[in-house]
Amino acid sequence: MTGHNFSSKREAIFKKIASTKSHPSAKWVYEELKDEIPNLSLGTVYRNIALFKEQGRVITVANVNGEERIDADTSDHAHFVCECCNSVYDLISSEQSPLEKQLVQNGFEIKRKNVVFYGICKKCSTN
Amino acid sequence: MTGHNFSSKREAIFKKIASTKSHPSAKWVYEELKDEIPNLSLGTVYRNIALFKEQGRVITVANVNGEERIDADTSDHAHFVCECCNSVYDLISSEQSPLEKQLVQNGFEIKRKNVVFYGICKKCSTN
DNA sequence: ACAGAAAACAGGAATGATTACTGTTTTTAA
DNA sequence: TTAAAAACAGTAATCATTCCTGTTTTCTGT
Numbered sequence: 001m002t003g004h005n006f007s008s009k010r011e012a013i014f015k016k017i018a019s020t021k022s023h024p025s026a027k028w029v030y031e032e033l034k035d036e037i038p039n040l041s042l043g044t045v046y047r048n049i050a051l052f053k054e055q056g057r058v059i060t061v062a063n064v065n066g067e068e069r070i071d072a073d074t075s076d077h078a079h080f081v082c083e084c085c086n087s088v089y090d091l092i093s094s095e096q097s098p099l100e101k102q103l104v105q106n107g108f109e110i111k112r113k114n115v116v117f118y119g120i121c122k123k124c125s126t127n
Numbered sequence: 128m129t130g131h132n133f134s135s136k137r138e139a140i141f142k143k144i145a146s147t148k149s150h151p152s153a154k155w156v157y158e159e160l161k162d163e164i165p166n167l168s169l170g171t172v173y174r175n176i177a178l179f180k181e182q183g184r185v186i187t188v189a190n191v192n193g194e195e196r197i198d199a200d201t202s203d204h205a206h207f208v209c210e211c212c213n214s215v216y217d218l219i220s221s222e223q224s225p226l227e228k229q230l231v232q233n234g235f236e237i238k239r240k241n242v243v244f245y246g247i248c249k250k251c252s253t254n
Numbered sequence: 255a256c257a258g259a260a261a262a263c264a265g266g267a268a269t270g271a272t273t274a275c276t277g278t279t280t281t282t283a284a
Numbered sequence: 285t286t287a288a289a290a291a292c293a294g295t296a297a298t299c300a301t302t303c304c305t306g307t308t309t310t311c312t313g314t
Contacts, residue, residue, distance in 0.1 A: 043274090
């Protein structure tokens with residue numbers, strides 16, 4: 001398997017993702033890092049995000065305006081996407097679902113769940 | 128506003144979407160219809176799906192392998208996406224969420240929610 | 255029913271996120 | 285240190301979706 005080697009860029013990419021609560025896109029990560037890491041390439045960011053996902057260190061939160069938004073907080077929690085400012089908010093407690101038990105009883109294997117609310121956030125509605 | 132006029136193609140597209148429980152992609156709808164509707168164009172399918180979404184007659188269910196999957200059943204229900212066969216299943220009862228009340232109390236306006244489970248369906252795991 | 259006007263459409267080009275490819279650089283492991 | 289393996293930069297390719305332009309359908313008032 002790939003991804004067992006150390007790589008300074010890989011570490012920098014993960015740290016950047018883990019350092020923010022903005023639920024960034026690949027492009028955001030690239031833009032943030034390209035100054036401090038000369039000749040970083042966007043492909044490297046994508047490749048490493050794909051690896052982090054395989055490793056379970058990063059999850060996909062939502063697709064906002066065609067861009068995939070990710071999160072290094074892999075704990076069970078839901079999200080709110082503001083359709084006005086495109087912010088993604090964390091929602092602390094995820095609902096405990098009777099659906100999950102039902103699925104497992106019917107022979108479905110759940111690998112992950114994704115709960116997203118869409119709407120207008122407080123900041124946008126009061127401006 | 129657009130979309131108030133009758134259009135035979137528009138009606139055919141909506142009926143096709145509403146006739147299936149497969150949670151189709153735009154391309155699937157196009158492939159299904161192109162034989163019975165000569166010179167239907169994929170752009171027309173996309174344009175009308177966008178309109179149906181504005182009108183609230185169709186919802187986005189999930190993005191599966193880069194393709195947006197839609198549903199003409201706009202009632203409140205969750206979905207299961209099989210990562211093996213890419214089938215999308217309906218889950219009858221959607222969970223009632225304490226998060227929703229919490230969001231509204233904090234000034235967030237919820238327009239829609241999206242609950243998706245990802246995993247391996249029974250059919251795939253027994254084959 | 256008929257004539258503009260408005261809305262939809264076909265077909266193809268453009269966009270933009272993501273992935274693939276190739277030659278070079280880093281990292282590993284002995 | 286050194287050769288093999290893994291990562292990488294840079295760029296080209298892919299592919300879903302959107303945009304554009306000239307044509308066709310639909311609508312509305314007569």
